[in-house]
Amino acid sequence: MVCSTALLYVLRRLKIISFTNSEPSVPSDALFFVPFRILLRTTPLSLAYLLYMLASMESVRGVNVPMYTTLRRTTVVFTMIMEYFLAKQKHTPPIIGSVALIVFGAFIAGARDLSFDPRGYAIVFVANITTAVYLATINRIGKSSGLNSFGLMWCNGLVCGPLVLFLTYIQGDLKKAIEFPNLHSPGFQAVLLFSCMLAFLLNYTIFWNTILNSALTQSMCGNLKDFFTVGIGWVLFGGLPFDLLNVIGQGLGFLGSGLYAYCKIKGK
Numbered sequence: 001m002v003c004s005t006a007l008l009y010v011l012r013r014l015k016i017i018s019f020t021n022s023e024p025s026v027p028s029d030a031l032f033f034v035p036f037r038i039l040l041r042t043t044p045l046s047l048a049y050l051l052y053m054l055a056s057m058e059s060v061r062g063v064n065v066p067m068y069t070t071l072r073r074t075t076v077v078f079t080m081i082m083e084y085f086l087a088k089q090k091h092t093p094p095i096i097g098s099v100a101l102i103v104f105g106a107f108i109a110g111a112r113d114l115s116f117d118p119r120g121y122a123i124v125f126v127a128n129i130t131t132a133v134y135l136a137t138i139n140r141i142g143k144s145s146g147l148n149s150f151g152l153m154w155c156n157g158l159v160c161g162p163l164v165l166f167l168t169y170i171q172g173d174l175k176k177a178i179e180f181p182n183l184h185s186p187g188f189q190a191v192l193l194f195s196c197m198l199a200f201l202l203n204y205t206i207f208w209n210t211i212l213n214s215a216l217t218q219s220m221c222g223n224l225k226d227f228f229t230v231g232i233g234w235v236l237f238g239g240l241p242f243d244l245l246n247v248i249g250q251g252l253g254f255l256g257s258g259l260y261a262y263c264k265i266k267g268k
Contacts, residue, residue, distance in 0.1 A: 001164060003196035004203065005157035008150060019151030032158065034147065039155050041145050045137045046159035052127075052134040059127040063120035069226065071124040073106035073253065078132035079219040086136045089214070094263045099216075101256030102223050109249025135206075135215035142211035149207035217264065224257040226250075 011017045012033050019034055032039055060068060076099045083089040091099075142152055168174040182188045210218045227250055 001157050001161050003193070004153060004200045005161060007200060008154045008157070012150075012154070017150050019148065019154055020146050021148050032155075034151060034155065038145055038147065039158065042141055042147070042152065042155040043159060045134075045141050045152065046156050046163075048130065048134040048137045049156055049160055050163060052130040055123070055127040055130045059120075059124045062123050067120065068124060070106045070109065071121065072128065073223055073226070074103050074125075075128045075131050076102055076216065076219040076223065078128045079135055079215050082129075082132040082136040083139075083215055086133075086140055091216070092263070095216075095260060098220075098256045098260035098263065101259065102220075102253050105249045105252025105254075105256060107249070108252060109246045111245050111249075132215070132219075135210050135218050138207055138210040139215045142207070149204055149211060152207050152211075153203055213264075217260075220257050220260050223253055227254045227257070 008017070012019060059072075063071070080091060080096075080099060083091075138152065141147075142149075145151075147155065165174070168177075177183070206218060209221060
């Protein structure tokens with residue numbers, strides 16, 4: 001978050017990027033580059049991001065990978081519900097059908113490995129809800145505030161940065177990071193910097209896609225990504241035993257994502 005905010009500051013200071021769709025009358029040397037009232041308006045987005053981040057990290061710990069992947073794909077359903085409540089957006093039967101196909105495929109793919117764990121299920125579903133709220137909030141505030149993707153990331157960093165720093169301090173994570181033996185290793189610092197750059201690009205594309213299209217479209221892209229992740233992982237690393245149910249489930253998920261894309265392109 002520090003790297004992202006610092007990079008945005010430099011790019012904005014050099015006037016390479018803008019934080020709004022139509023630049024307001026804010027002096028270039030202003031403290032926040034955006035009106036303070038706009039910064040306050042993005043506070044719900046920052047709170048949604050914090051909840052999404054904490055719930056997502058916690059959900060990975062309590063369940064096995066197949067169950068986690070299966071349950072996380074139901075995020076599209078929660079996103080559709082949140083879009084209806086927050087933006088009153090309704091979807092056509094073909095769109096709903098493509099979502100149902102993805103969820104069905106997810107449970108087929110993880111059928112052999114699903115084990116019922118009430119606490120694990122609850123945490124993953126909380127993560128799904130916070131993800132849906134986060135994406136729906138990006139879409140809503142992005143269209144109502146006049147901020148573009150860079151502007152939303154900037155405001156999110158300004159609000160969340162101090163809160164996350166305080167949270168890591170009181171939990172002792174900051175002290176552990178400072179005491180990490182390889183902290184000053186050039187190799188570690190290079191990899192960490194590269195990781196931060198990838199995180200910046202990931203967040204930018206999430207904001208951009210969600211504002212330009214919809215929260216549901218972004219959730220669909222996440223599901224479509226899993227298909228390529230599994231394929232590339234199997235080709236590069238191997239070691240994955242062949243499972244017909246898994247292949248069928250992945251195929252259904254890919255088919256559902258393709259159906260959704262087709263319906264969006266055709267305007268149905």
